Amino acid sequence: MKDGKVASKSRTVLTDIVLPPDTNFHGTIFGGNVMAYVDKVASISAMRHARAMVVTASSDSLDFISPIKTGEAICVEGFVSSTRKTSMEVFVQVEAEDLVTGERRLTATSYLTFVALDQNGKPTPVPAVIPETEEEKWHYNTAEERFEQRRKRRQLRAEREMGNK
Numbered sequence: 734m735k736d737g738k739v740a741s742k743s744r745t746v747l748t749d750i751v752l753p754p755d756t757n758f759h760g761t762i763f764g765g766n767v768m769a770y771v772d773k774v775a776s777i778s779a780m781r782h783a784r785a786m787v788v789t790a791s792s793d794s795l796d797f798i799s800p801i802k803t804g805e806a807i808c809v810e811g812f813v814s815s816t817r818k819t820s821m822e823v824f825v826q827v828e829a830e831d832l833v834t835g836e837r838r839l840t841a842t843s844y845l846t847f848v849a850l851d852q853n854g855k856p857t858p859v860p861a862v863i864p865e866t867e868e869e870k871w872h873y874n875t876a877e878e879r880f881e882q883r884r885k886r887r888q889l890r891a892e893r894e895m896g897n898k
Contacts, residue, residue, distance in 0.1 A: 737861035743782040743813040761800035775823040779847035806830040815876030819856035
C-alpha cells in the first residue's frame with residue numbers, strides 16, 4: 734500500500750444553480766440529477782486520492798432529506814472517508830443554498846465505494862487516508878461498520894443467486 738494522504742487532499746466541492754429544466758413539476762430538482770452530481774463529485778474525490786482512474790463499486794444509499802428548489806444553488810461536497818487495499822469509501826453531502834439570504838440546509842447524504850484501476854484496468858493499491866478534522870475522524874471511525882454491512886449485503890446477494898441456479 735502507498736503512503737497515507739490527508740482526507741482534505743481529496744475534498745471536492747461543486748456548486749451549481751438549479752434552473753427550471755433541472756426540476757420536476759413540484760419545482761424541485763430531479764433526484765436523478767442529484768445522483769449524477771453525487772457520483773461526479775465522489776469520482777473526483779476518489780481520483781484525487783488515488784491519482785488513478787476509478788470505477789464506482791457501490792452506493793450504500795442516497796438519503797434525501799429536503800428538496801432543492803428552482804433558483805437555489807446545489808452545493809455538493811465529498812471526500813475520501815476510508816480506504817482498503819484498492820478501494821475507497823467516499824462520503825458526499827448535498828446542501829441547498831438560498832443565494833439571496835445565504836441560508837444553507839442539508840438536503841442529502843451518501844456513501845459510495847470506488848475501486849482504483851491501473852493502466853490495464855486492474856485494481857491497484859491506494860494510499861491510506863489520514864483524517865484530520867472531527868468530521869473526517871467520525872466518518873473514518875465508523876467506516877468499518879459500513880464496510881461490514883456492504884460485505885453482508887454482497888454475501889446475501891451471492892447466496893440468493895446460487896439459490897436461483
